[in-house]
Amino acid sequence: MSQHIHCIVNDCEYWKQGNMCAANEILVATDKFGASQPDKVDATMAKQLTPQNAGTCMETCCKTYVPKGSNKHTVDGVNKLF
Ligand code: SF4
Structure with missing residues (x-):
């Protein structure tokens, strides 16, 4: 499945050029x-x-955001595609 999520939050571990x-x-x-x-409550628990x-829109956020370099991306169970 192709994905097209655009994001301009460039200090997130999942952000790419x-x-x-x-x-x-x-x-x-x-x-x-x-x-x-907590950080572990994320996309993998969505259902x-x-x-x-x-x-x-000002009252929504990306719960999956992880500060770049923090190594917290291992907590939420979300994987990098590229
Ligand atoms: S996880 Fe959220 S904040 Fe991070 S790059 Fe993706 S959409 Fe942006």
Whole structure:
């Protein structure tokens, strides 16, 4: 399956040149959810999670974001595609 997630957050472990996301899956969540859940709660658990209302785009975030070089990308179970 081809993937076309574009992202301009270039300090993320999954960010690649051309403003591409190299994660094999991501979880977009409300800011409230993102701030309250540990790193291990991510895209790999998506089917178990309860959907929520955000209200505006300003209240959503990429839960899969991991600071580049932090080695935290091993916690969420998400893999790099390229
Ligand atoms: S995981 Fe999220 S923040 Fe990181 S590159 Fe992909 S879309 Fe952007």
